[in-house]
Amino acid sequence: MKKMQNVTIKGTKEGIVLHLNDQCSYHALKAELKHKLLAHSSLEDEESPIIAVKIQLGNRYLTPEQEEEIKSLVRAQRNLVVDEIISNVITKEAAAKAKLENEIVSATVIVRSGQVLKVEGDLLLVGDVNPGGTVIANGNIFVMGNLRGIAHAGYNGRRDAVVVASNMVPSQIRIADCLNRAPDHYAKQDRHEMECAYIDSSNHIIIDRLQVLKHLRPNITRLRGGF
Template sequence: MIGQKQQYVTIKGTKNGLSLHLDDTCSFQQLLTELEEKLSTKHQPEDSPLISVHIKVGNRYLTRKQQDEIRDIIRSKKKLVVSSIESNVITKEEALELKKQTEIISVAKIIRSGQVLQVDGDLLLIGDVNPGGTIIAGGNIFVMGALRGIAHAGCYGNHNAVIAASLMKPMQLRINDLVNRAPDHPPDQYEAGNEMECAYIDEQENQIVIDRVQVLPHLRANLTRLERGLV
């Protein structure tokens, strides 16, 4: 008995159009051949609306030219338009950019009035931010010292970024595009023994709130980046 031919292209209809799953172990030419064959059997009426095609290629890296070849085949079929091509593989440049945006940058210094410190990922500042000083991060901000200046976390659009400080008395707090400042505290509250505080965006109120730093593990589980198994 002759075995059934392996399918390299799987087409599924969804509420958002068509989903094409392309095998990531066969040759690229085999993919193109089967894609052409399968799409040729799907004829849409002339008056039917455009159908979005979402392509998933698994663990296969597609060059720009290969993506264009797939798009050309799909465009040649009436009423089909490519909406997305998803791959589990990224380029070296994309990986380096992702690393830069997610790594923690530690800096030990005092940020004085008029100075600006900016990083792409998370910032761990060991020192104070004086009034008039500014720290900016694409991710979270952690200040092991007094925050008396301006802190802007999630500056590239990260709504879930947080700001934490040993002493939270900023001139201004910003997370993503929201702006706020810490509430005023009685002067004696900043004496020794004061708890660390954090700032985050309350999703329901869509505003920055200040709370004890102990709430962060419950609100932002992704702050813990250690592997499983650590007790």
């Protein structure tokens, strides 16, 4: 009967992928990994280029100490560097953070001058953002009212985030690290058509009709029915 391999080494265009069995003991896994890395390293010479290594853990969870041990085994071999460790398992803290980032937070308020409303996920605001008021979300921002203040969507770097408003007359819009101050004609009139702001392919924030999101961001919201 053929013995099951706890470590499988596969070469790719980007480097090497180590697939680690998630059913065996950690001790057995570490021993086999060390043996196979030594065998692989013996085939390389000092002139060999640096090789990036991705480590696939499957459904195995490693403590920070175990993760560092695995990295050290790889780094101890000639020309190998750890590029990434990938696991299907996440900690409770990471799961809680992901839950927050994917929530739709609704609020029925008026954000007045000097006030800041900030959420980790998407923000659905039924109310106005007055001049001097600020709304911030790690996800998308939907304002069912007048947006006359500042809106910052995707504040942690989500460039696919959008800002939507029933009346889009902002003093400033930010999406991720992009910034757009509203043109003068926006400040001088009410625009009674729902509009959206998004980052286009040229890395600029564009304000357009809401309907364009059906094509640009088809999965923009988890609300039933979408837009």
